[in-house]
Amino acid sequence: MKxxxxxxxxxxxxxxxxxxxxxxxxxxxxxxxxxDVDDGCYEVKGVDRKGNRIKATFSPASLKIRExxxxxxxxxxxxxxxDLGTPMTSMQSESNPSQxxxxxxxxxxxx
Amino acid sequence: MKYLTMTLCFFCFFVxxxxxxxxxxxxTTELQNYSGDGAYLAIYLTNAKGQYQETLWIAxxxxxxxxxxxxxxxxxxxxxxxxxxxxxxxxxxGKTLTVTLDLADSYIDSGFQLKIDTSVEDQRDNRNDVVxxxxxxxxxxxxxxxGYIKAFTYVL
Numbered sequence: 001m002k003x004x005x006x007x008x009x010x011x012x013x014x015x016x017x018x019x020x021x022x023x024x025x026x027x028x029x030x031x032x033x034x035x036d037v038d039d040g041c042y043e044v045k046g047v048d049r050k051g052n053r054i055k056a057t058f059s060p061a062s063l064k065i066r067e068x069x070x071x072x073x074x075x076x077x078x079x080x081x082x083d084l085g086t087p088m089t090s091m092q093s094e095s096n097p098s099q100x101x102x103x104x105x106x107x108x109x110x111x
Numbered sequence: 112m113k114y115l116t117m118t119l120c121f122f123c124f125f126v127x128x129x130x131x132x133x134x135x136x137x138x139t140t141e142l143q144n145y146s147g148d149g150a151y152l153a154i155y156l157t158n159a160k161g162q163y164q165e166t167l168w169i170a171x172x173x174x175x176x177x178x179x180x181x182x183x184x185x186x187x188x189x190x191x192x193x194x195x196x197x198x199x200x201x202x203x204x205g206k207t208l209t210v211t212l213d214l215a216d217s218y219i220d221s222g223f224q225l226k227i228d229t230s231v232e233d234q235r236d237n238r239n240d241v242v243x244x245x246x247x248x249x250x251x252x253x254x255x256x257x258g259y260i261k262a263f264t265y266v267l
Contacts, residue, residue, distance in 0.1 A: 040190060040191065041191065041192060059192075061196030066191070106168055106211060106212035107210070108168065108209065109209045110200065110206050110209075111209070
């Protein structure tokens with residue numbers, strides 16, 4: 001039963017992740033395959049706006065970026081990535097907080 | 112007409128089964144007035160054999176200390192996917208942590224247990240500080256902890 005729930009949640013999260021990546025400012029042509037799930041984290045491969053190949057790993061629920069690998073071609077350098085400003089997931093949550101809100105996020109208080 | 116009635120019955124059953132699949136649960140954990148820094152807590156579910164099932168909440172945000180929540184760490188293998196989106200601040204002495212979440216009905220009255228592991232910096236770690244069976248009969252009844260937890264109550 002837990003597996004069935006996880007599969008459904010994974011589908012929802014993958015759709016959300018795909019939307020987030022497509023609307024992001026530095027990844028285009030991102031692809032997420034079914035077998036690209038490692039230790040519960042989503043691994044996404046794509047190219048950035050300059051055509052450099054990238055590989056990113058995202059946390060499954062918060063969609064925070066955990067790892068980003070960029071393979072620069074001869075013309076590329078790291079300067080594009082060193083001044084990105086606000087992280088992608090934070091920007092997304094500011095622009096549309098309801099979209100990034102988790103379905104079953106617990107409500108927590110400390111009194 | 113017969114088919115319409117049957118379809119309506121199936122639809123009602125489907126709607127009702129969806130509505131009863133999860134239940135709101137509130138977990139209230141009151142800490143002792145121990146001397147020391149904020150406590151890390153892992154609230155999780157195990158089956159009757161004590162095998163880890165699901166993380167409900169982790170109080171404490173530095174993952175390097177999670178290994179001190181020994182029972183939970185062993186069960187969950189401290190995989191990020193197990194606690195992603197389920198972490199918050201640690202809880203200082205005398206404070207009360209209240210967590211409200213949706214829990215699958217299948218966990219209730221089915222032999223599952225709620226467990227809490229606790230840890231405080233430079234002090235002893237408490238595996239199974241609280242262990243209570245998850246039953247409707249046990250809801251609302253406070254349980255005393257063995258370590259840093261003074262009282263734990265869950266309400267369904």
